[in-house]
Amino acid sequence: MTQARIPQDDKCNGWYQLLDKPASARRLNSCEDVDWLVIGAGFTGLAAARRVAEIRPGERVMVLDALRVGQGASGRNTGFVIDLPHKRDLEGNNVTRKQKLLALNRAAVSDLGELVTLHGIDCGWSLAGKYQGAVGERGLEYLDHFETLLKNFNYPYRRLERDALEPILGTRHYAAAIFTDNTALMQPAALVRGLAKTLPNNTELFEHTPVVDLSHSGGQWCATTPEGKIRATNLLLGSNIYSQEFGFLKHRVLPVMTFASMTRVLTDKEMALFPTGPHHFGLTPADHAGTTVRLTPDRRLIIRNQYRFVPRYHDDLAERLRIRQGHRDSFDIRYPTLSHVPFIATWGGACGLSRNYTAFFGKVGENAWMSGVHQSVGAARGTISGKLMAELATGQNSSQLADMLAVSGTPALNPPQPFLSLGVKARMKHAAWASRAEL
Incomplete structure (x- = not known):
């Protein structure tokens, strides 16, 4: 069992402060059994939850977030969804890899734009470049x-x-x-809140529900929260830097x-x-x-x-x-x-x-998958990788999924403290x- 540190809201996010006050948070205060547990309700977690719920409409999907949707990292960026590969990736000599990254990022821009239009999400979405x-x-x-x-x-x-x-x-x-062209501008806290409100019907979202312990035994993942517990067959991690608190990519972020x-x-x-x-x-x-x-x-x-x-x-x-x-x-x-x-x-x-500028995408344990360490381009990368993480976990095959696996890798191991911080x-x-x- 791993004890995890809990994300805190500093109440300083300017984007979130512009939003209307939300209804009271739904907190988990019971013991539940689900087919799919998604940790983190940012771009990655919401995309993963949406896609797995679409693929498996008869199964129960649960999303947990330690804060309110929009208070975390996904609601704090400067509001860009960029199609171009990140600077480090763009500088590489592998043109095929750059083309794959461009296609994946453009798919993210397109997917988000379609959801904004379909659900009328008021987030200032504009393909302004x-x-x-x-x-x-x-x-x-x-x-x-x-x-x-x-x-x-x-x-x-x-x-x-x-x-x-x-x-x-x-x-x-x-x-x-x-x-x-083809970069979208938006209000990030408004966008992720809108994405959360429009999840499929077989998806449940609990906010102010941090996972404080996570363990696996008997073919089940067990997530403990301050007031409840979840037993899940499958685990999808959209918790990015906090994933190492559960033992995933430890000392690599x-x-x-x-x-x-x-x-x-x-x-x-x-x-x-x-x-x-x-x-x-x-x-x-x-x-x-x-x-x-x-x-x-x-x-x-x-x-x-x-x-x-x-x-x-x-x-x-x-x-x-x-x-x-x-x-x-x-x-x-x-x-x-x-x-x-x-x-x-x-x-x-x-x-x-990561020290080697590598993002992670793939399986991290028995019936557990993760996407994270997105190198500061989480809106596009998180969106498309969350969607494809759900496809990977449900056994789908597509050229997009093959491309995501091809452009991902393992973040380099960090040196020990205090040398790392120094x-x-x-x-x-x-x-x-x-x-x-x-x-």
């Missing part, structure tokens, strides 16, 4: 490299220089950017938290900075340690930068205040005429990285210093 921006010399070197990769991959794009970018981004801070700050709604006068419509966009940095910027459809600006290694999965409040000031500096240098506009929220969201923190500190002009 994204900009990859460069500020100074270092950023331009990265942007030129990105352009070369896109050319070699035969991926269509448009490059825009400072004058063309200014009316779109509302700032002359960026020297150049590359625009690519690097929990890293990224941070964002959100403004209040901009006034009509303030929106004059953005004369070129549509009045929302998403920009990621050419230098991966730089700054992400979003203008949302409801006229809020979001700044995201800075990373912290969080081996206990949570950040420090005093450190977050320093991070917020860093966001303020990044915001003011981009939008000096909006320096009076306050942030209404600053929050962090944890993601799973090494990761030193590397992050150096990256922040080297990329300071792009922040």
